[in-house]
Structure formats: C-alpha cells, structure tokens
Amino acid sequence: KAGxxxxxxxxxxxxxxxxxxxxxxxxxxxxxxxxxQTPGQGLQFLFEYFSExxxxxxxxxxxxxxRQFSNSRSEMNVSTLELGDSALYLCASSRGRDFYEQYFxxxxxxxxx
Amino acid sequence: AQTVTQSQPEMSVQEAETxxxxxxxxxxESDYYLxxxxxxxxxxxxxxxRQEAYKQQNATENRFSVNFQKAAKSFSxxxxxxxxxxxxxxxxxxxxxxxxxxxQFYFGTGTxxxxxx
Numbered sequence: 001k002a003g004x005x006x007x008x009x010x011x012x013x014x015x016x017x018x019x020x021x022x023x024x025x026x027x028x029x030x031x032x033x034x035x036x037q038t039p040g041q042g043l044q045f046l047f048e049y050f051s052e053x054x055x056x057x058x059x060x061x062x063x064x065x066x067r068q069f070s071n072s073r074s075e076m077n078v079s080t081l082e083l084g085d086s087a088l089y090l091c092a093s094s095r096g097r098d099f100y101e102q103y104f105x106x107x108x109x110x111x112x113x
Numbered sequence: 114a115q116t117v118t119q120s121q122p123e124m125s126v127q128e129a130e131t132x133x134x135x136x137x138x139x140x141x142e143s144d145y146y147l148x149x150x151x152x153x154x155x156x157x158x159x160x161x162x163r164q165e166a167y168k169q170q171n172a173t174e175n176r177f178s179v180n181f182q183k184a185a186k187s188f189s190x191x192x193x194x195x196x197x198x199x200x201x202x203x204x205x206x207x208x209x210x211x212x213x214x215x216x217q218f219y220f221g222t223g224t225x226x227x228x229x230x
Contacts, residue, residue, distance in 0.1 A: 003157070033218070043204060043220035056217045090158065102218070104150075104158040 002026065004093050004105035012111045018079040021108045025072050025093030032074040034066060037088040049074055086112045115140050117207050119221035126195045127229050134190045134224045136205030146208045147188045153201040164188065200228045
C-alpha cells in the first residue's frame with residue numbers, strides 16, 4: 001500500500017508570495033491533518049480535514065488555509081508569506097475511525113526568503 | 114490547550130544498553146491517548162507506541178515499552194537493547210480522542226537520541 005505522499009518536497013518562495021502544498025493520503029484514509037515543524041516551536045497542529053470538512057483547527061492566522069477533495073487529497077495554502085513561515089510542513093492521514101493510527105508523509109520543506 | 118513537555122533535548126545511549134526518555138503532560142481530561150513517535154534524520158515520522166489512558170497496563174512493542182503514571186501525568190519511553198537504527202528524534206504526543214478534538218495532536222519539543230556504537 002502506498003504511503004502518504006506530499007508535493008513538492010522542497011520549495012523556495014519570496015516574502016509576500018503565496019504557496020500551495022499538496023498531500024495524498026493512504027488509500028482509504030479519510031482524515032488528513034497538517035502540522036508545521038520548526039526547530040524553535042516543534043510540531044504544531046494546523047488543521048484536520050475529514051470527509052472534506054475541517055474538523056479542527058490549530059492556533060494559526062487566517063493566512064493558513066486548507067481544503068480536502070472528494071478523493072481525500074488535501075491542499076494547504078499560505079498567503080502573504082512571512083520569513084517565519086519557513087518550516088517543514090507535515091501531512092498525516094488516518095482512516096478517521098481509528099484516529100490514532102496516523103501515518104505521516106515525508107513533508108514539504110518551505111523556505112521563505 | 115494541552116501541553117506536552119519533554120525535558121531532555123538530547124540523550125545518548127551505548128549500543129545494546131537501555132535508555133529512558135521522559136515526557137510529562139498537562140490535562141484535565143480523564144480519557145485521552147498518549148503516543149511516542151520517532152523521526153529518523155531526513156525520514157518520515159513513524160508511530161512507535163501508544164497508550165490509552167483508561168488502560169492501567171503499560172504498553173509494550175518489542176524493545177519499546179512505556180511507563181505510564183496517570184496521577185503524575187508522566188509517560189516515559191524505555192528502549193531496551195538499543196540499536197543504531199534507534200537514533201532519531203523522539204516526540205511524545207497527546208490526543209483527547211476523535212469525540213473531543215478529532216485528530217488534533219499536541220506534541221512535545223522532542224528528544225534527540227544518539228546511539229553510540
């Protein structure tokens with residue numbers, strides 16, 4: 001069974017630009033969560049989507065948004081990028097019912113210059 | 114928000130020896146779930162072990178076991194017979210369950226484990 005995939009793996013953007021990251025969950029998984037990982041703050045929860053609905057949201061500004069499609073693939077968007085948005089963005093999927101079986105993708109390394 | 118604290122930023126262990134990683138958490142809930150995740154360098158994060166708070170028995174997975182002290186809100190990970198492949202960043206995580214917060218996990222800041230040959 002293919003694992004969680006994230007594209008692109010690396011991205012360099014300029015302040016003020018916007019970026020879209022993509023996550024394809026494991027087949028059959030309906031829940032997708034997004035995390036921001038930085039050396040200073042560690043792993044912080046962004047949001048979770050389940051069956052195309054945002055089920056939970058972390059404490060991030062409105063510049064961070066996401067969505068989930070009917071095939072469970074998810075995208076997250078960051079508008080008006082700031083230097084502090086440089087981070088590893090991780091996506092994790094689970095069936096939704098057995099929520100604790102969360103499988104992580106390799107992440108997208110975003111660098112904002 | 115719940116907090117998860119890992120007070121050991123770095124740890125090292127001799128190959129074949131045993132090491133214990135510490136984790137404490139803060140919650141007012143009685144039912145919740147605790148996890149240890151492993152993130153090898155430049156590799157994907159994987160689940161090592163999980164513990165349901167309502168279970169008194171400590172979880173074990175091969176060489177990995179936990180010491181869950183609910184009253185003390187402590188959840189340590191013991192790695193026995195350490196192997197070179199155990200070298201990684203280890204994260205402790207907390208979740209209240211899908212009925213409460215869905216898949217919102219709270220993570221500690223991690224402990225970097227070095228295994229010395």
